[in-house]
Amino acid sequence: MGSMAEYxxxxxxxxxxxxxxxxxxxxxxxxxxxxxxxxxxxxxxxxRGGGFRIKITALGRxxxxxxxxxxxxxxDLAKQIVHPRSEQEKNEAIRRAxxxxxxxxxxxxxxxGKIPTDFWVPLYDCTGVDQKIVKEHADNIxxxxxxxxxxxxxxxxxxxxxxxxLREDETMESL
Numbered sequence: 489m490g491s492m493a494e495y496x497x498x499x500x501x502x503x504x505x506x507x508x509x510x511x512x513x514x515x516x517x518x519x520x521x522x523x524x525x526x527x528x529x530x531x532x533x534x535x536r537g538g539g540f541r542i543k544i545t546a547l548g549r550x551x552x553x554x555x556x557x558x559x560x561x562x563x564d565l566a567k568q569i570v571h572p573r574s575e576q577e578k579n580e581a582i583r584r585a586x587x588x589x590x591x592x593x594x595x596x597x598x599x600x601g602k603i604p605t606d607f608w609v610p611l612y613d614c615t616g617v618d619q620k621i622v623k624e625h626a627d628n629i630x631x632x633x634x635x636x637x638x639x640x641x642x643x644x645x646x647x648x649x650x651x652x653x654l655r656e657d658e659t660m661e662s663l
Contacts, residue, residue, distance in 0.1 A: 499628075
């Protein structure tokens with residue numbers, strides 16, 4: 489889990505988080521050790537490793553897991569993502585997951601889907617955290633926000649925003 493002063497943020501993108509919960513659902517995984525192996529963390533004790541724990545913590549930060557850290561239970565929000573009634577419902581659930589992370593919610597309130605070159609400046613404006621600390625975390629938070637922007641910028645029908653909403657010189661593939 490990334491942390492910038494009092495602001496904690498996931499260490500994985502919302503796309504990575506969605507991919508993990510889809511694996512959990514598709515394979516009916518109920519144990520952490522089984523999930524760890526299913527997503528590439530090998531070994532009998534891989535589920536205790538830092539890399540895997542970071543992902544589990546991130547799923548919790550997005551509101552996609554509930555219960556004890558030792559359990560593996562998808563939240564109602566996660567279930568809406570993996571079993572949506574429509575693409576619109578799935579996109580809205582992903583949007584809610586992203587906005588449940590306070591730093592991403594604040595930055596979206598300020599930027600409304602735009603991703604400036606000097607991302608640290610609006611991040612600083614939103615948080616008031618020391619500039620040096622903001623600059624250290626800006627790239628990580630920018631990547632999270634850039635991945636999530638397609639779900640955050642929606643029309644009245646909650647269609648995901650087109651890739652053109654990103655900076656002209658940046659596409660989702662280049663992130």
